[in-house]
Amino acid sequence: MNNRLIVALPLAAVLAIPALAQTTSSSTDQSQPAAAQSTSTENATGKAPLAPPSREGFWGRVNPFARKKYVQRQTEPIRDRVNELDELTAGNGKAIKDTDARAQAGIKLASDKANEADQHAIDAGNKATMAQQSAQQVTTRVQTVETVVSNIDQYKASNQTEIRFRPGQTVLSKNAKDALDQMASGVKGQRGYIIEVQGFSSGKGQTAITTSQKMAESVVRYLVLNHEIPVYRIYLVGMGNAPTPTTDDAAKSKRISGGRVEISLLKNDLEQLSSNGGAPAMSADQAQQPK
Numbered sequence: 001m002n003n004r005l006i007v008a009l010p011l012a013a014v015l016a017i018p019a020l021a022q023t024t025s026s027s028t029d030q031s032q033p034a035a036a037q038s039t040s041t042e043n044a045t046g047k048a049p050l051a052p053p054s055r056e057g058f059w060g061r062v063n064p065f066a067r068k069k070y071v072q073r074q075t076e077p078i079r080d081r082v083n084e085l086d087e088l089t090a091g092n093g094k095a096i097k098d099t100d101a102r103a104q105a106g107i108k109l110a111s112d113k114a115n116e117a118d119q120h121a122i123d124a125g126n127k128a129t130m131a132q133q134s135a136q137q138v139t140t141r142v143q144t145v146e147t148v149v150s151n152i153d154q155y156k157a158s159n160q161t162e163i164r165f166r167p168g169q170t171v172l173s174k175n176a177k178d179a180l181d182q183m184a185s186g187v188k189g190q191r192g193y194i195i196e197v198q199g200f201s202s203g204k205g206q207t208a209i210t211t212s213q214k215m216a217e218s219v220v221r222y223l224v225l226n227h228e229i230p231v232y233r234i235y236l237v238g239m240g241n242a243p244t245p246t247t248d249d250a251a252k253s254k255r256i257s258g259g260r261v262e263i264s265l266l267k268n269d270l271e272q273l274s275s276n277g278g279a280p281a282m283s284a285d286q287a288q289q290p291k
Contacts, residue, residue, distance in 0.1 A: 155266035165259035213238030
């Protein structure tokens with residue numbers, strides 16, 4: 001009898017320990033969900049947190065003899081929730097990349113527009129500068145033209161040549177032709193000039209005037225035929241035995257002996273205007289044609 005009692009007491013104690021553990025575990029399981037629900041009801045997936053597994057079997061959650069299906073059944077909710085988190089993370093990463101790509105595209109577009117606007121501003125500035133320079137050139141040009149037009153009838157002596165004739169002769173000598181060639185070569189292609197030809201002859205009255213006229217005509221004929229100088233640029237006058245124009249008062253009354261022709265090249269400012277891109281040559285010639 002005593003032996004049976006001694007064996008029964010340890011066996012009862014062994015059986016009471018799991019029951020006590022189950023009671024403690026149940027109270028703990030009931031308190032944990034309440035605490036979890038009180039702390040947070042939302043997470044990254046928007047679902048409620050996983051509830052702890054309920055106690056099953058004699059050993060509770062820690063079952064040393066758990067089978068494979070039991071383990072799968074316990075871990076399957078965790079695995080699903082992990083997969084959901086992975087999908088959510090991947091979606092967030094893709095959304096971040098898309099947002100960054102759109103932001104970079106917007107920044108690049110804004111930068112391109114800004115560069116284009118800068119280039120347009122630079123082009124506009126260059127055009128404005130060119131317009132200002134053109135306006136300044138036009139203003140200067142107009143002022144030059146006004147000055148030339150106002151002084152178009154003001155001629156200045158540029159070159160003077162004298163041709164000598166023997167008494168009674170009106171034919172040009174070799175030296176006279178060379179002197180005319182040298183003077184005419186300097187006016188070829190020029191504008192705004194006239195040639196003044198004055199003939200002087202010894203003698204008296206109309207005879208001297210006629211002789212001086214013939215000498216001057218021989219000079220004009222040579223210039224027109226041999227150097228193609230327009231006739232309207234040449235002004236001829238036979239002075240006869242008129243005294244030579246001079247500033248010396250003592251020589252004013254001195255008459256010449258023999259015959260001679262004075263050729264004077266007179267220029268105005270029209271040549272300078274033409275060299276700077278001025279009025280056409282025809283209009284310049286027409287402006288000086290005698291009416």
